[in-house]
Amino acid sequence: MLHVDHVFFSYDKTPVLEDIDLKVPKGEHVSVIGESGCGKSTLLKIIYGLLHVDKGNVYWDDTQILGPNYNLVPGEPYMKYLSQDFDLMPFTKVEENVSQFLSVFEPERLKKRTQELLEMIELTDFAKVKIKHLSGGQQQRVALARVLAERPQVLLLDEPFSHIDNFRKNSLRRNLFGYLKEKEVTVITATHDHHDMLPFADTVVVLKDGKIIAKDTPKNLFEHPKDLYIAGLFGEANKIPINIVKTYADTKRRIIVYAHEFRVSQKSGLEVEVLRSFYQGGHYMIEGIYEGQSIYFNHHTALEPHMKVFLNISIETINQRLNLLPDG
Numbered sequence: 001m002l003h004v005d006h007v008f009f010s011y012d013k014t015p016v017l018e019d020i021d022l023k024v025p026k027g028e029h030v031s032v033i034g035e036s037g038c039g040k041s042t043l044l045k046i047i048y049g050l051l052h053v054d055k056g057n058v059y060w061d062d063t064q065i066l067g068p069n070y071n072l073v074p075g076e077p078y079m080k081y082l083s084q085d086f087d088l089m090p091f092t093k094v095e096e097n098v099s100q101f102l103s104v105f106e107p108e109r110l111k112k113r114t115q116e117l118l119e120m121i122e123l124t125d126f127a128k129v130k131i132k133h134l135s136g137g138q139q140q141r142v143a144l145a146r147v148l149a150e151r152p153q154v155l156l157l158d159e160p161f162s163h164i165d166n167f168r169k170n171s172l173r174r175n176l177f178g179y180l181k182e183k184e185v186t187v188i189t190a191t192h193d194h195h196d197m198l199p200f201a202d203t204v205v206v207l208k209d210g211k212i213i214a215k216d217t218p219k220n221l222f223e224h225p226k227d228l229y230i231a232g233l234f235g236e237a238n239k240i241p242i243n244i245v246k247t248y249a250d251t252k253r254r255i256i257v258y259a260h261e262f263r264v265s266q267k268s269g270l271e272v273e274v275l276r277s278f279y280q281g282g283h284y285m286i287e288g289i290y291e292g293q294s295i296y297f298n299h300h301t302a303l304e305p306h307m308k309v310f311l312n313i314s315i316e317t318i319n320q321r322l323n324l325l326p327d328g
């Protein structure tokens, strides 16, 4: 098990991480999400031993992971870290980068493993190409293969698909996370993108201003977001007083409603003036105004600006949200 034990950290005087306590069982996939600057990369660097913490400890089973004040060369043999700058060797070939950390004394094993990884990242045809001739996305894939080469027990991935086009991203995510699950690798992925974690993470940790504000399964977090910050990580969301949509509800509670959960209806207490429509492919996202506040909802067609529409929410959505949301 990986244990981040009540860690506090600051680069200068301002705290960047405060009282981070996280236990990750062997083989579990954890996604760390949160807005830019909330401390995701810093947390991964601490786990890898690149930064010296102010307070707290990090353990892998019974071994303490020591920071740079104790380890001249950071990093542990069982752990790999894929940072946002890929740290590849620009003038050498793809295959040489992938096999960089493999033993040259076992040439057959090195060759087989390199081929296997090139297949996973779908760059077999580029084996002999120099890194400097690759696109940013291709370089990121090589960097990914390189950290996998030595079969780490713990893998720390910082925005692993940020440079990769959507065309490849989906198959790469499936290949990679499927492979890591099968090999029982413990994985911590820092990401902004809910597509990286909804289908793949066992647990999602939400960071805000350097603190863990939620930790749950992706499904629970998505279905019961406890505030707009968490809901906003999954898409456009609104906070609505429940009694305006269901007049019989004698409550002033407000619930979170995702844009896709609204339906335009004949009549409801929620009358919205349309501001503009944004084409999203399969639907439009409409920005409207209710009592001076923006409200976002999906609709199958664009709507004329200044048009008035009524919005409704299914009773199932209301019940789902009311079960868990505190007042306010």
Ligand SMILES: Nc1ncnc2c1ncn2[C@@H]1O[C@H](COP(=O)(O)OP(=O)(O)OP(=O)(O)O)[C@@H](O)[C@H]1O
Pocket: 011, 012, 016, 034, 035, 036, 037, 038, 039, 040, 041, 042, 043, 190, 192
């Ligand atoms: N080397 C550094 N020196 C000083 N402050 C830093 C340094 N690196 C990061 N910070 C600050 O620490 C905070 C957390 O940064 P961090 O990179 O961990 O956030 P993040 O959540 O990974 O952001 P992003 O999603 O944009 O990569 C930010 O306020 C950032 O400005």
